[in-house]
Amino acid sequence: MLPVAEAQARILAPLRTMPVEWVALPEALGRVLAQDLLARRDQPPVAVSAMDGYAVRAADTEEAGRVFRLVGEAPAGGSFQGLVGPFETVRIFTGAPLPAGTDAVQIQENATVAGDEVRFDGPVAPGAFVRPAGLDFTLGWKGLAAGTVLDPRALGLAAAMGHLWLPVRRRPRIGLLATGNELRWPGETPEGSQIVSSNTTTLAAMVSGWGAIPVDLGICPDESAALIERLRDAAGLDLLVTTGGASVGDYDLVQAALEAEGLALDFWKIAMRPGKPLLFGSLGALHVLGFPGNPVSTGVCAIVFLRAALQRMLGLPPGLRHGEARLANALAANDRRQDYLRGFRVRGGGEDRVETAGRQDSSMFATFAAADVLVVRSPFDPPKAPGDTVAIVDLREVLASLR
Numbered sequence: 001m002l003p004v005a006e007a008q009a010r011i012l013a014p015l016r017t018m019p020v021e022w023v024a025l026p027e028a029l030g031r032v033l034a035q036d037l038l039a040r041r042d043q044p045p046v047a048v049s050a051m052d053g054y055a056v057r058a059a060d061t062e063e064a065g066r067v068f069r070l071v072g073e074a075p076a077g078g079s080f081q082g083l084v085g086p087f088e089t090v091r092i093f094t095g096a097p098l099p100a101g102t103d104a105v106q107i108q109e110n111a112t113v114a115g116d117e118v119r120f121d122g123p124v125a126p127g128a129f130v131r132p133a134g135l136d137f138t139l140g141w142k143g144l145a146a147g148t149v150l151d152p153r154a155l156g157l158a159a160a161m162g163h164l165w166l167p168v169r170r171r172p173r174i175g176l177l178a179t180g181n182e183l184r185w186p187g188e189t190p191e192g193s194q195i196v197s198s199n200t201t202t203l204a205a206m207v208s209g210w211g212a213i214p215v216d217l218g219i220c221p222d223e224s225a226a227l228i229e230r231l232r233d234a235a236g237l238d239l240l241v242t243t244g245g246a247s248v249g250d251y252d253l254v255q256a257a258l259e260a261e262g263l264a265l266d267f268w269k270i271a272m273r274p275g276k277p278l279l280f281g282s283l284g285a286l287h288v289l290g291f292p293g294n295p296v297s298t299g300v301c302a303i304v305f306l307r308a309a310l311q312r313m314l315g316l317p318p319g320l321r322h323g324e325a326r327l328a329n330a331l332a333a334n335d336r337r338q339d340y341l342r343g344f345r346v347r348g349g350g351e352d353r354v355e356t357a358g359r360q361d362s363s364m365f366a367t368f369a370a371a372d373v374l375v376v377r378s379p380f381d382p383p384k385a386p387g388d389t390v391a392i393v394d395l396r397e398v399l400a401s402l403r
C-alpha cells in the first residue's frame with residue numbers, strides 16, 4: 001500500500017494551476033490573485049494635510065505672537081491656487097493639498113482667528129502634520145503578490161492602488177458523485193436500512209470554503225450502467241470526487257465503471273486509516289479522486305488530499321500544517337497504516353492536552369463533527385503514554401474558508 005506522502009505527491013503531480021480570469025473588486029473576495037499587482041499611482045498623490053488647521057511656512061511660526069494674514073482656503077479634493085508668502089496662512093482641511101510655499105500645518109486648536117488675522121499659540125516644525133506625496137505607496141510598488149488570497153484589506157489596497165479589475169485564478173469546478181443503493185437525499189425520509197447521504201454536503205461545503213465550485217452530480221445507485229452515465233456527466237469539470245463503492249465488495253463498482261470509461265489509474269489503496277481504498281487516476285483531462293464511502297474517511301481524505309489538490313489548482317502552496325500536542329491518554333502501537341485519530345482538546349496534567357476518541361470507526365461522523373484535531377500517527381509509531389507529544393492537524397484551521 002502506498003504511503004500517504006507518496007499518494008499526496010502523486011495527486012499533485014498532474015494538477016495544473018487554473019487559468020486567469022478577471023473579476024471586479026466586489027467579486028474578488030476570497031479569490032487568489034494570479035499576477036503581482038503594482039500601484040498605479042502615488043498615495044497620496046501630492047503632499048497633503050493630516051489635520052484641519054492652517055498651512056504655514058514653519059519658520060514664520062518661530063516668532064511668538066506674530067499675526068498671520070489669512071489668504072485663502074484649501075479643501076480636500078480642491079486646492080489653494082497661488083504661492084503663500086511670509087506670514088501668510090491658508091485655511092486647510094484633512095486630506096487637502098499643501099499650498100505652494102507652505103511646509104507645515106498648525107492645528108486649528110492652536111489658532112485664534114479674527115477676521116483675516118490668525119495668531120498661533122506656538123511654533124510648528126517643518127513637515128508638521130504633513131503627509132508627503134507617496135507616504136503610503138508609490139507608483140510601481142508591488143502591493144500584492146501573485147498567490148495572495150484576497151481578503152478585505154487586500155481588496156481595499158487594490159482599490160487604493162487604482163485597480164478595478166483583478167486577475168484571479170479561475171475557480172476549479174469539482175464534481176461530487178455519491179454512490180450507494182442505500183442513500184437518500186437530505187430531506188428525504190430513509191426507509192429500512194437506508195441512510196441520508198451526507199458526503200456530498202460535507203464535500204460541497206469544504207470545496208466552496210477552499211475556493212472551488214462544487215458541482216453536485218447526485219446520488220448514483222450501485223449499477224454499472226448508471227455509474228457510467230454519471231461519469232459522462234462529469235466531462236468538462238476540473239476534478240471529479242466520487243464517494244463510496246471504492247472497496248472490494250460485490251457492489252463496489254466505481255473503479256470498474258471508471259475503467260470502462262478509460263480510466264488511467266494512478267493508484268488504488270493507500271496505507272492510511274481512515275481512507276485505505278482511496279483511488280486516483282484520470283479520465284482524459286478529468287482527474288478523479290475516488291473516496292471511500294464512510295463519511296469520516298471521506299472527510300479525512302478531503303482534508304489530506306482534496307484540499308492540497310485545490311491549493312495546487314489555485315496557485316497556493318499545497319500543504320497541511322502539522323502542529324504538536326501532548327496526549328491525555330495512552331495509545332497502543334500503530335500498525336502499517338498512517339492513522340488520523342479524532343481528538344478533543346482537554347485540560348489534563350495541569351496543561352492543555354489532546355484526548356483521542358475511544359472508538360475510531362470511520363462511520364462515526366458525530367465524533368468527527370465534534371473533534372478539535374486529528375492526531376496523526378506514522379506507520380509503526382510505537383506505543384504512546386499520557387504526556388507524550390504527537391502531531392496534530394487543527395480542524396478549525398484546515399476548515400477555515402478562503403473568504
Ligand SMILES: Nc1nc2c(c(=O)[nH]1)N[C@H]1C(S)=C(S)[C@@H](COP(=O)(O)OP(=O)(O)OC[C@H]3O[C@@H](n4cnc5c(N)ncnc54)[C@H](O)[C@@H]3O)O[C@H]1N2
Pocket residue numbers: 178179180182183195196197198199200243244245246247248249252274275276277291292293294295297362363
Ligand atoms: N473485505 C473488505 N471490506 C472492506 C475493506 C477491505 O479492505 N476489505 N475496506 C473497508 C474500508 S477501510 C472502507 S473505508 C470501506 C470503504 O468502502 P466503500 O468505499 O466501498 O464504501 P461503501 O461500501 O459504499 O460505503 C461505506 C459506508 O459508508 C456509507 N456511505 C457511503 N456513501 C455515503 C454517503 N454519501 N453519505 C453517508 N454515508 C455514506 C455506506 O452506507 C457504508 O456504511 O470499505 C471497508 N470494507
Ligand code: MOO
Pocket residue numbers: 272273274275276277292294297362363
Ligand atoms: O480506510 Mo476505512 O476509511 O478505515 O474505514
